[in-house]
Amino acid sequence: MSSIELTPSQKSILSALVNLYSGDDDAVKGEEIAEQVDRNPGTIRNQMQSLKALQLVEGVPGPKGGYKPTANAYDALDVQRMDEPAFVPLERNGEAMPEANVEEIGLTSVHHPELCRAEIHLQGSVRDIEEGDEITVGPTPLSKLVIDGIVDGKDETDGIIILQIAGMEAPAEPPQK
Structure with missing residues (x-):
């Protein structure tokens, strides 16, 4: 098509x-x-x-x-439609944003020692999110990755926020079921 x-x-x-x-x-x-x-x-x-x-x-x-x-x-x-997409939570300044679901996390400039950024693609509006807000993304369904960062910019048309990453962590081993 x-x-x-x-x-x-x-x-x-x-x-x-x-x-x-x-x-x-x-x-x-x-x-x-x-x-x-x-x-x-x-x-x-x-x-x-x-x-x-x-x-x-x-x-x-x-x-x-x-x-x-x-x-x-x-x-x-370019959205994959799933019957039941996994919910990846997003917090803004410590408050949960249940209407926003993280669709994709892109890591940019990971090779730069001071400026690691993440591009967070959301389902839901990014209108209420402002530069300087503290954002926590995750945990993601499989790797349980959690990213903390400060909003550096946003693209309302495409539903993207750019984070300057303050920290990222995932458990060393996936939790046993």
Whole structure:
């Protein structure tokens, strides 16, 4: 399948839809998406028309109506859709953020002795996370990796936060079941 070029606005709206939808199979209301991406519901409705034309979204009519992402939406955002993704917790300044699930952890510049950074890809909004916040990611399901760091930057469109790593640890041996 050829990749679809989305505008940053379409990408953030589609990401919000996928994140809001992932919990259950109910259609997501335009107002919920508008709140998540900090836009007006009219703007969301207009963008949804173009996303429907690209076959990334289907509209659900009626009182329980709203929008659902199509399989193509996951491809366009390069998101693997799992029935029950493992939950990887995230804490901000010591407070759990249950609405955020860590999707991917990328370690960058690990060879640099002072500047080790982690790129954390989230499902859920990164809007409330600010530079300078203390973040704890993990433990991850398999290796029980826990990363502590300070937010160095973020990309709201792609749901990424950049951490300057303060510490990383994983138990020497995986816990026995």
